[in-house]
Amino acid sequence: MKIAELARRTGLTAHTIRYYERIGLMPRAGRDGAGHRDYGADALIWISFLGHMKAAGMPIQEMLHYARLRGQGSQTGPQRADILRQRRELVAAQITTLQATLSVLDDKIAGYDAEGINHADRNQT
Amino acid sequence: MKIAELARRTGLTAHTIRYYERIGLMPRAGRDGAGHRDYGADALIWISFLGHMKAAGMPIQEMLHYARLRGQGSQTGPQRADILRQRRELVAAQITTLQATLSVLDDKIAGYDAEGINHADRNQT
DNA sequence: CTACGGGTTGAAGTGCACTCTAAGTCAAGC
DNA sequence: GCTTGACTTAGAGTGCACTTCAACCCGTAG
Structure with a gap:
């Protein structure tokens, strides 16, 4: 999925997802032919985990x-x-x-x- | 009591208490002869309330x-x-x-x- | 072919809640 | 009289977690 869909499904903004990648909180995303980020289900799981940790005040x-x-x-x-x-x-x-x-x-x-x-x-x- | 004691008894720093006064979160404190802030028990109660509200995420x-x-x-x-x-x-x-x-x-x-x-x-x- | 809605980047900006600095005043102890 | 330490002020600086900006690229619909 592209960054917009991942954003929609996690409640983050695309901006925030790129920010997470930039600071190393997300692995560098794979790219499609156009150089656009392409995510799998693991990204969803990881962001969900980050969300829980954030809720925990980490x-x-x-x-x-x-x-x-x-x-x-x-x-x-x-x-x-x-x-x-x-x-x-x-x-x-x-x-x-x-x-x-x-x-x-x-x-x-x-x-x-x-x-x-x-x-x-x-x-x- | 002076600001240092109020700080000690509330767990805030004197800086933070002055900051609270400056932004209007504490009433302007009465002064002693030297121009130093002089607090009564009501300050303790109010700061305790503020602490609870802060804990509540307000x-x-x-x-x-x-x-x-x-x-x-x-x-x-x-x-x-x-x-x-x-x-x-x-x-x-x-x-x-x-x-x-x-x-x-x-x-x-x-x-x-x-x-x-x-x-x-x-x-x- | 051109407009449009995506996407890309690094860098700068934002809002919150303090936190610290600089430069000074004041009272008490040696 | 001098030092020490607590106090005063306005204003600048800090750390966190984003958030926005500027300038650009790419693929598809009309």
């Missing part, structure tokens, strides 16, 4: 590190697993933080709603 | 909007509640996303661990 530098390890073959598996384990812990911690944040928001919203009923200003912030 | 522009509404008195309560309700939904959605991300990470980690045992390369990415 910075691009770390994705690059992971991508380089992957390029070095299967003997880097344990190192890649370590990276993912570390990220897993960060994500778990972030979920905990967000759940606490959700409680704060719910409390504050409840305070505003009560204020709307009986005009007592509970909300200092 | 951009500074929206915090500014909220702060301005707060400055306009209690009749803006419903508008502030709406802002918090919207942010609450975003946080809830983000928790859902992160839980899915956690599953992806756990699956991949399990794949690497299995690979370490029987040398079958399950991990395409």
